[in-house]
Amino acid sequence: MQFYYGPQMPLRILDEAEFWKHQEEEHTLVIRALVPNLEEEYVEALEEWEAALSETHKKVVRFIETVARSGYQLSQALQQQVMQLVSFSLQQSLQFINLCQQIKTKSKAVSANQTAKAVLDHIIRESEYFVGISQALLYQQQP
Template sequence: MQFYYGQQMPLRILDEVEFWKLQEEEHTVVIREALDNLEQEYVDILKKWEQSLSETHQKAVSFVESVNRSQYVYKQLQTQVIQLVTFSLDESMKFIELIRQIKTHSSAAKDNMTAKTILDHIIRESEYFIGIARAVLYSDRS
């Protein structure tokens, strides 16, 4: 991510949140579809995660609309954007924990190299977003 967006920086990070939360939401479906015989408890948890990630995605979309319509990004709006980024980072870290749990404990994934490859890919993508979010949060504090 480039840091020369200046006044548009909140919009840039919101674009990232919007994109990656949609990706994570879709990943819940990919996991459910790709892992044959995934235990019902994981199916149910992934459906709840799909809903939560969708809600975060929609919040990002709403903030994009607010920033787009603002002549100036007021401190309160910028603070709310940073709070959303912080929440999104934490959410992605917890999502990774779930994926690792599935990879380790699910019989549908444990001995299935294809499933492990898919899960590892999903983890890497969420880790990429975490890196972006941390960069934004740390640069905001300096």
């Protein structure tokens, strides 16, 4: 993501969050499809994550709609809510990364599947990208 958006940066991060929360949601499906013999505890965790990421994605979409309807003029309160959502999304991505790392290192089904390991590494890197841009925005907004 480019950082030359200036005051429109919070709107840009909502676009990123919308995209990456949807990606992470889809990644739960990819992992389950790629490793059909994945242990039940991980299948259940991924199903729960799918629902949680979908819910966050919907919240982000609602915020984008609110910002668009406001004529792209963010009140201080709305700006603060956007930053809280970005912070929540960042923390959620960190937790999702943790789950993916756990699956990669502890799942017997994944240990025998080099493709699954490579895909999990890719999924982790993608979520880390979102974490990085979210952190940059949040640190930029601190007084």
